[in-house]
Amino acid sequence: MANFQGDKQKVRAILDAVKKDGRDSLTAPEGKQICDAYGINVPKEAVVSSAKEAMSTASSMGFPVVMKIVSPDILHKTEAGGVVVGVKSADDAATAYEQIIANARKYKADAKIVGVQVQQMIKGGQETIIGAMTDGSFGKLVAFGMGGVLVEVLKDVTFRLAPATREDAASMLDGIQAAEILKGVRGAKPVNREALQDTIVRVSQLVSDFPEISEMDLNPVFASDEGAIAADVRIVLNFDQKPARFRPEEKDVVTSMKRIMQPKAVAVIGASNEAGKIGNSVMKNLINGGYKGTIYPIHPKEAEIMGIKAYKSVKDIPGEVDTAVFAIPAKLVAGALKECGEKKIAGAVLIPSGFGETGNIEGQEELQRIGREYNIRLMGPNIYGFYYTPANLCATFCTAYDVKGSTALSSQSGGIGMAIIGFSRSAKMGVSAIVGLGNKSDIDEDDLLLFFEQDDNTKVIAQHCEDLKDGRAFAEVARRVSKKKPVIVLKAGRTEMGAAAAASHTGAVAGTDKIYDDILRSAGVIRANSLRQMLELSRGVPILPTPKGENVVIITGAGGSGVLLSDACVDNGLKLIKPMPEDLDAAFRKFIPPFGAAGNPVDITGGEPPITYVNTVRLGLEDDRIHALILGYWHTIVTPPMVFARNMVQVVNEMKEKGKVKPVVASLAGDVEVEEAAQYLYENGIPAYAYSTELPVEVLGAKYKWARAAGLLK
């Protein structure tokens, strides 16, 4: 869907001519013609071939002008002495012409000189930069930033997928740190936002229409209240296009993934009776995990594995098989995979290591070829397998896991997968699935998104990844899925050091983090900052109801917690109602001691009995102007932790029955008994944390981020 229709034929003709010339960069006039074809505003300019022509052309444009050498053989014009700025009169134009030609000859005697470009000089406005580039994972990107030191020193630049819509472009203008400058500071008029957005959209459409434009830079673009004009255009071509990563149709992905994740029958290739072997652990997990489908152990010799009839090959199995779990050495995988293909198995869960991660790229590519040939999807290799709890399916060699819930997690790394399992069990966080993606030879995060999108057992999707093999596919799917279900991503390799570690670990080349960050956020993804945060958000976000508006109220027994909770609200983008409406303030005051502070936080003070918590929380849930509550509990003899917890669950449930459903989170300050109370609250729908004011607010903040991105708060 094009956001803007450019003159494609004209651009095609120019690029074809350049290709024919064997060039990979454009002359300035060619750049201008391309801009003209897409309505990108550039200064008036013309190429002249004599001092006399320079005089008349410059005079007709109006002074000052800039003059530059035009030669396909001179890329670094300034270095070659091929640029004169601030030419103020016709006579100066003539002198400049002669000088530029002389310098060019001196710089490179055999340079083909097309002429000298005379260009209108632009005065005033804010210096901005608009560019486009080609990323290995995301493909065409468009960039926007403030010019000068802001982009050079402070790296104040933002990215979106190209082509960008006008809404994307608007979000870019607001997405830089120095956004305020565009609105006019120090007496400057606000810039013409429409014009800047327009330029962003056109540039992004141009590079999308012509993939061979690998880089484009408009630097600077002068933005004023009147418009936006690109003072300099640089276009780099690459006619040598890499083939795109294969991407099956979405409906085919879902069909395969459903068979893999919810199989009627599973084959275990390399099933074993010998304890300690991976093939034995997988069998145990399938059986003890309570999987109700058919299990077919595959073994070259044994007649039975763990009391179940075994087969020599999947091809010997009488019935249909959906999923094959591999627990055999790397060198045997390709052969067995072909047999799975012939058997029309939907997916291979490739536990074995010894492929891409150990440098065996060819071995992995062989698997990919077989997978494509037989239309069998590959999970891994080099993974722990996966869990899908609604089917009691533990297709893994790790310990069985059985706490059902509605969060689907995945990890690129096995170690992180184990941490997910441990945390889930320890925190009693129910999950719908845990999936290892490992080397991602085929199935990756966007395939999982497509499955979980339609999976009614999954309400939240959380993914750990070190790279995205096809960032564009991921972003496009995530943008849709995140409107339905929160998508939480822990992108490892955020920092240069981390990215280097990721590269040595899986051979994954992690992209610049700022690009990931912008694209993921603009796709509505909630980005976790740390492993523990991903886990805590996975646990808390699904149990919170979706808020209906932005008004948050803190009700606290501990004034000190109120202060820290307020800080955490700002850190997590939450808005406290302030000032509190007078009648609401008065209503709260009725319940609290005279020296308590109403306002927001509502400080009920430390010595209060349970009824004060109950009354104020009930009021907070009842009043429709309030959309979410953050509770700060202070452990006292008058209101012990479990009394508080039970009372809170009761009042929340009572109000729920009256249709007042709002997210409530709690921070508990007190002696160790608060841990039990926090667990009780959590299990009853109120994410609660002992000894922390920030964690409950992070959970609520994530729910809000999602609700905003999904357009539920408009």
Add this chain to the structure above:
Amino acid sequence: MANFQGDKQKVRAILDAVKKDGRDSLTAPEGKQICDAYGINVPKEAVVSSAKEAMSTASSMGFPVVMKIVSPDILHKTEAGGVVVGVKSADDAATAYEQIIANARKYKADAKIVGVQVQQMIKGGQETIIGAMTDGSFGKLVAFGMGGVLVEVLKDVTFRLAPATREDAASMLDGIQAAEILKGVRGAKPVNREALQDTIVRVSQLVSDFPEISEMDLNPVFASDEGAIAADVRIVLNFDQKPARFRPEEKDVVTSMKRIMQPKAVAVIGASNEAGKIGNSVMKNLINGGYKGTIYPIHPKEAEIMGIKAYKSVKDIPGEVDTAVFAIPAKLVAGALKECGEKKIAGAVLIPSGFGETGNIEGQEELQRIGREYNIRLMGPNIYGFYYTPANLCATFCTAYDVKGSTALSSQSGGIGMAIIGFSRSAKMGVSAIVGLGNKSDIDEDDLLLFFEQDDNTKVIAQHCEDLKDGRAFAEVARRVSKKKPVIVLKAGRTEMGAAAAASHTGAVAGTDKIYDDILRSAGVIRANSLRQMLELSRGVPILPTPKGENVVIITGAGGSGVLLSDACVDNGLKLIKPMPEDLDAAFRKFIPPFGAAGNPVDITGGEPPITYVNTVRLGLEDDRIHALILGYWHTIVTPPMVFARNMVQVVNEMKEKGKVKPVVASLAGDVEVEEAAQYLYENGIPAYAYSTELPVEVLGAKYKWARAAGLLK
């Protein structure tokens, strides 16, 4: 100690004259004279009183010049049409003179006009800002930032206490986000850092020498490779000085604090036999906590409290008393406090609420007066009391606490104090002290710092505060103490919302957070971002040995953890050795499988037996080029969690005996058994966390921050 000696007499004379005039702002010429007296570089200028004089003066300075009205009655010169910039010739100077005078008359007919200032115009250089202000808590501050949009839009400015040293000034130049600009970007020459530092030092000394200068702004200061020159000077005076907060001599503070924290005898005013009463809880805690000193219950009627002889008043007690714990209603406190004073008790622990926090300011001021009169130090009011574990002293109504350790914690808020107690007990974090400071009518954070500085039972000091009553005193003490012991501060009210909540809670007016942040950090304080982080750092930092250098190595079984640990290193300012020296790399490679990645992280891969962890960690501890280790453990059948943990403790202890003492932290990825392993590691000197890659690195990062600030890594 003055960093620079200015001409004080000259400044004194000017300020005295201004005061006599009844003015609170200076004319431009007065500002220039003051700058001259302190050697602050300003443009050549003179005041002229005729068009003719304007012509000759401007000509002698060299064009262009700026001309401005000089009138004590016209503060907003531009608004009055009293400024003409870019005057380029003698004729223009004459015209400008006439115009300025005419505009001024029109703007304010009766304005007293001194003349017109002719000022040299400064060309080129980076626009910077140097200023000074007076803060309620920190007193005189000096500020530095980049001019223009960087300070206005991005708030890129940094603060230090005035007077600032040259080292302070140097740290300011490096302390802004846009620091790189000063080093020269886009072909610009680096600015003259000496000149900028010099200006900062002189401004800071000037406002320190003359407290009546409440604000001073040099904006802009043009910094070039040649020097720094202030184009505009604004000075605001306030002759109405508030008296400074009373600050006893440090040695007196320590004498009193030692008696209070390590008392030979404690009186409990309001001791009670009645369960549920605060005075009963305090008695129980003193007795059951195991306090070995003498306890004197005070009660108007009872002969004995909990089997201990009671007295009607502290004055009836035969022996000396060091500390009095108050558990009586607010209205009785003042009377009892006087008696304590007469009895020469060193400190009063004022548990009762009903003072400043409920609006009873007068009541609190009365206590302060009594305290000063009798030289009795006040803790609180409105607190839970305190714990000092080396003396088995629980002078509080909360539950008794007995896990001894070396961290001393304090909190301004009672709720946060309870969270400290709960976390400490739950995590088995030993503490030396937990102190409630509440309303801080007297004893505050710097008094505690002075006590804990000399307390051999305390190795780390962690403080929660919402404000600092005397930020300057705190910073001065912290700067010294932090060189000996890590000082961790959780400053609540960081955000505007949080500060507003703090103000309504304790009446504390929290300062701008950026000021707190800069001053605390420059005093060597480690700032915690959250409650949980303060607690985790309090737990981990004291048990880690101090690193001897910056070279950190990650050794991990889980490649995925290695990536996240690398990210965490960057986030926490840790430096991974990179590239790994060749011989060291080869030495590591000997121990790990061929497909494992050496380099840094050292990825030993997941399936390895305990000996691989042991060998690589031993090597890491042995080699003197490595200064700290971060371990990433991956739960497998081959190396179960407790086997890993015991092996790690063993190898660390083995190397310790050989004099190889280095900080080691660990991240454990695995099923729930890793929690036990983490606890075991922690208890044996290796801060370790399950399901988290960031927390162990935060702890190590904090230790490094401290070691750097204390000058131990030079």
